[in-house]
Amino acid sequence: MSVVSAPDPYDITVRSSGLRRRKVVERIFGIAAILSAVLACAILAVVLGTLVYKGFSQLDLTFFTKPRPLFGEKGGIADALIGSAIIVGMAMLIAIPVSVLVAIYMSEYAGPRISRGLRIVLDVLNGVPAIVVGIFVFGLLVVGHGQSAVFGAFALAILMLPMVARSTQEILQVVPQSLRHASLALGVTRWRTTWNIILPAAIGGILTGVVISVARIAGETAPLLFTTSIAANAISFNIHQALPTLPVTILSDSESPDPGEQADAWAAALVLIAFVLVMNVLAKYFAGRKRRQLEGS
Amino acid sequence: MTSTVYEPAAPEADLRRRGIRLGDILFKGVSVTAAAAATVLLGLIAYKIFELAWPAIQDFGLSFVWTEAWNPVTNQFGALIFIYGTVVTSMIALLIATPLSIAIALFLTEIAPRRLAAPIATIVELLAAIPSVVLGLWGILVFGPWVRDHLEPWLGSVLGFLPMFSGDPSQAGILPAALVLTIMIIPITSAICRELFIRVPTELTDGALALGSTRWEAIRGVMFAYAAPGIAAAVLLGLGRAFGEAIAVNQTIGNHNAIPSSWFAPGDSLGSKIASEYVGAGSLQQSSSILYLAAILMVISLVTNVVAQIIVVRFERARRGV
Numbered sequence: 001m002s003v004v005s006a007p008d009p010y011d012i013t014v015r016s017s018g019l020r021r022r023k024v025v026e027r028i029f030g031i032a033a034i035l036s037a038v039l040a041c042a043i044l045a046v047v048l049g050t051l052v053y054k055g056f057s058q059l060d061l062t063f064f065t066k067p068r069p070l071f072g073e074k075g076g077i078a079d080a081l082i083g084s085a086i087i088v089g090m091a092m093l094i095a096i097p098v099s100v101l102v103a104i105y106m107s108e109y110a111g112p113r114i115s116r117g118l119r120i121v122l123d124v125l126n127g128v129p130a131i132v133v134g135i136f137v138f139g140l141l142v143v144g145h146g147q148s149a150v151f152g153a154f155a156l157a158i159l160m161l162p163m164v165a166r167s168t169q170e171i172l173q174v175v176p177q178s179l180r181h182a183s184l185a186l187g188v189t190r191w192r193t194t195w196n197i198i199l200p201a202a203i204g205g206i207l208t209g210v211v212i213s214v215a216r217i218a219g220e221t222a223p224l225l226f227t228t229s230i231a232a233n234a235i236s237f238n239i240h241q242a243l244p245t246l247p248v249t250i251l252s253d254s255e256s257p258d259p260g261e262q263a264d265a266w267a268a269a270l271v272l273i274a275f276v277l278v279m280n281v282l283a284k285y286f287a288g289r290k291r292r293q294l295e296g297s
Numbered sequence: 298m299t300s301t302v303y304e305p306a307a308p309e310a311d312l313r314r315r316g317i318r319l320g321d322i323l324f325k326g327v328s329v330t331a332a333a334a335a336t337v338l339l340g341l342i343a344y345k346i347f348e349l350a351w352p353a354i355q356d357f358g359l360s361f362v363w364t365e366a367w368n369p370v371t372n373q374f375g376a377l378i379f380i381y382g383t384v385v386t387s388m389i390a391l392l393i394a395t396p397l398s399i400a401i402a403l404f405l406t407e408i409a410p411r412r413l414a415a416p417i418a419t420i421v422e423l424l425a426a427i428p429s430v431v432l433g434l435w436g437i438l439v440f441g442p443w444v445r446d447h448l449e450p451w452l453g454s455v456l457g458f459l460p461m462f463s464g465d466p467s468q469a470g471i472l473p474a475a476l477v478l479t480i481m482i483i484p485i486t487s488a489i490c491r492e493l494f495i496r497v498p499t500e501l502t503d504g505a506l507a508l509g510s511t512r513w514e515a516i517r518g519v520m521f522a523y524a525a526p527g528i529a530a531a532v533l534l535g536l537g538r539a540f541g542e543a544i545a546v547n548q549t550i551g552n553h554n555a556i557p558s559s560w561f562a563p564g565d566s567l568g569s570k571i572a573s574e575y576v577g578a579g580s581l582q583q584s585s586s587i588l589y590l591a592a593i594l595m596v597i598s599l600v601t602n603v604v605a606q607i608i609v610v611r612f613e614r615a616r617r618g619v
Binding site for chain 2: 022023025026029030032033034035036037039040041043044047050051054097098101102104105106108109110116118120121122123124125127128129130131132133135136139140158161162165189190191192194195212215216218219220221222225226229247250251254255262265266269272273276277280284
């Protein structure tokens, strides 16, 4: 370890100017690290504070129950809320079973090499930009069929898949090997062991991953632009047509010169971030419960 | 369920056991299919993007990549404006975010008392949870005007002799977009760095401290040396995120089809340009050149991510060897 600057002890005592310099550097490092952490906290506080300050006064019952206004009159974001809920719900239906199965394959069936390869595939898939995923679904499905909520959900599911699969796989790996062995030794088949023993033991961790990824995709705009963005400002439950969504509404309002629409954007953003924060708190709760369970057993 | 095992003679039990085995085969089959589907999906995305971009690639050739033009009237298109915007905003973000992220990670692992470290780590995580469209909204309506009125005039007065810090301040441009990207990649990079620093064996740092080095010297000499490949991967993953971000950049970069000489001036990036065209591109040529941009963006971010993965794999293998 020649990199370690291990000075001669005599140097420290004799040349105290060197010691003083080193102490100054040490002090500067400490202050810089503290300031960086403070800065990160301050940014979050400023962003959240602005959202509450600019958006809170807009929130009333109308805002949650009326669709976007066509001209002038006071409206709300009910259409976008419903659209987002439907699309995120469908994305979950598509992504969660596939992701959990991928994770089960990686931890219960695949050998270490295939498992490592799949991990890289998932990480690279996770790195594909959301806008590229949007273009992909556009080229695959929207061309020829037109925009629809189902295609938007498919695009979000693609983003969700690697997140849930990776977090589930990591949790399955820490399920104690003794549980598997005990179950298999009793003559229980592999799939019943997985279904009845492993998955219940890991459910807290799986839910943590699911909840965090739902919070992420609920705020994604880029994949929806090409798949479900051109929609009427009306409450609709028809999943075969484009539905308005919260992120796309915020985007178009944020670029509007009209202060009224900007105010709506702030309020809609406040609703979105409240949802995201609640989901993150929920994830922490599930994660804590899982840890207690695994430690308790 | 296992009671049947003791009566192997019963044909009923035999049937049952075969049924159980069928369940095993089915379950394995389904999970293999899911894993294969995920792999095929990645390939399909790459293939489909290139198939979509193919007409434009044939039309414009490779010179599209270094052509500085975007003129729907004269049908002249090139990607250089947007590659410049993507690379410059991401690089500025990287230069600011990397030291900050490492400092945050060191604060959380080395300096903060445990009771303070956990909540602050959560706050930094929450920073990553802010949707990009919300950060962009804040970026264009609050942060952008602040940058125009305070940060850019100050930068101009101090560093105005450099071309990138000269010119008129504006609320939407390269600099505001880069700073919003900085906010987006700090939580990613710092979370990975934190994990890395936690895993540095304490006997290594203790050894350095026992030899009389200060805490910073132990960090610089031992922790950084140990975690360097991991830090590189963390930085690359942050960079990949910055390259691919479309929405927040679209809101803050100003959407101007030119390479600005000043960082205060508006420009455009690959992701942002693609995002602006969602309402429907005008001519056929324009929409196919948008798909060409998407292909370039995909290649850039795939290369960044794959390199990061290779570093991670090598790092883990080397550590297992130790």
